[in-house]
Amino acid sequence: MFSFFRRTPAPDTMSLTEQSVLDSLRHYADPNTGKDYVAARWVKNLRISGADVSFDIELGYPAKSQVDSIRQALIAQVRSVPGVGNVSANVFSKIVAHAVQQGAKLMPGVKNIIAVASGKGGVGKSTTSVNLALALAAEGARVGILDADIYGPSQPQMLGIGDLKPESVDGKSMEPLEAHGLQVMSIGFLVDVETPMVWRGPMATQALNQLLKETNWRDLDYLIIDMPPGTGDIQLTLSQSVPVTGAVIVTTPQDIALLDARKGLKMFEKVGVPIIGIVENMSLHICSKCGHEEHIFGTGGGETLCKDYGVPFLGALPLDIQIRREVDSGVPTVVADPDGRVAELYKGIARQVAIAIAEKQKDMSHKFPNIVVQNT
Numbered sequence: 001m002f003s004f005f006r007r008t009p010a011p012d013t014m015s016l017t018e019q020s021v022l023d024s025l026r027h028y029a030d031p032n033t034g035k036d037y038v039a040a041r042w043v044k045n046l047r048i049s050g051a052d053v054s055f056d057i058e059l060g061y062p063a064k065s066q067v068d069s070i071r072q073a074l075i076a077q078v079r080s081v082p083g084v085g086n087v088s089a090n091v092f093s094k095i096v097a098h099a100v101q102q103g104a105k106l107m108p109g110v111k112n113i114i115a116v117a118s119g120k121g122g123v124g125k126s127t128t129s130v131n132l133a134l135a136l137a138a139e140g141a142r143v144g145i146l147d148a149d150i151y152g153p154s155q156p157q158m159l160g161i162g163d164l165k166p167e168s169v170d171g172k173s174m175e176p177l178e179a180h181g182l183q184v185m186s187i188g189f190l191v192d193v194e195t196p197m198v199w200r201g202p203m204a205t206q207a208l209n210q211l212l213k214e215t216n217w218r219d220l221d222y223l224i225i226d227m228p229p230g231t232g233d234i235q236l237t238l239s240q241s242v243p244v245t246g247a248v249i250v251t252t253p254q255d256i257a258l259l260d261a262r263k264g265l266k267m268f269e270k271v272g273v274p275i276i277g278i279v280e281n282m283s284l285h286i287c288s289k290c291g292h293e294e295h296i297f298g299t300g301g302g303e304t305l306c307k308d309y310g311v312p313f314l315g316a317l318p319l320d321i322q323i324r325r326e327v328d329s330g331v332p333t334v335v336a337d338p339d340g341r342v343a344e345l346y347k348g349i350a351r352q353v354a355i356a357i358a359e360k361q362k363d364m365s366h367k368f369p370n371i372v373v374q375n376t
Helices: 018-025 067-079 125-138 201-214 233-241 257-269 302-310 321-328 341-358
Strands: 043-049 054-061 089-092 109-116 143-147 175-177 182-186 219-225 246-250 274-281 311-316
Touching: 018 043, 018 054, 018 067, 054 067, 067 089, 109 125, 109 233, 109 257, 109 341, 125 143, 125 182, 125 219, 125 246, 125 321, 125 341, 143 321, 182 201, 201 233, 233 257, 246 257, 246 302, 257 274, 257 302, 274 302, 274 341, 302 311, 311 341
Parallel strands: 054 089, 109 219, 109 246, 143 182, 143 219, 246 274, 274 311
Antiparallel strands: 043 054, 175 182
């Protein structure tokens, strides 16, 4: 006897649609950005074969330490869809070049340049720069660091390579030195450690431009520029002529440091360089003997600065003898104690910086053809 009623297939044999899988992915928010991957357009190569589903997730920021947990969470999310069988997901990072200030052109071998600056010296800018660079590298990015402080270079000692000299293959350009997975360049490699750089502004600026543009940076996702302190001729020339993706301002909570940090922030604003955010260094001291917490340089200064100018607060770092000892020894905290509390703070700040860059407009200059007008 024939039945005239159409049978509804069992849930495990229902035909899958691309839309149902995408709808399930919309319910999982990226742990770092808070956005779903569908809205961010990070879901790639979605394929459905019967009950089996496979897809790629293309992150715009480095996340080596989180790739596996994100992949497992997404697989579990898609498996909750009725009718799904096997699920495979490939999560990877793809870092691209992003827009820079108007009139500046991207440098060969460098996708994004991050300037780390402060209005004054002594706030821990160089220490923050090197640990920021190492944190990005630890997450799988290709990272370089340029020590732009012509008068007081410190990165060679901080990275434990102060006795090395850069080589030149062609006699015209230099090969960057390497330390802890970073490509490094500094005037400190070219002069004696006890030789003072008694140079006027134009000469120092020219030397810095040579260090930056005559170094064979090799396929960098990020180049961290450890800027000299202040807002003088070198800083202004750099921020105008170098294609900077964004700037990070380092300060302490102290009112005097904040006054100068405001000047540095305004300088970048005037030349059209976006401010990625503020890092408050030496925010809190915890006594190693009794555990007493004390805000030696004041409290809340960095957050107040962010509110005044509408820029993100990237995080606060402690005044910790461990940080000082490790950079002095040539093995900064992110390398010396990668799973420690302080290293996690640096990594959290680095992650925010990378995400802020990933959300910026992409550089599309390479998409446009060169137009040449000729008389015929």
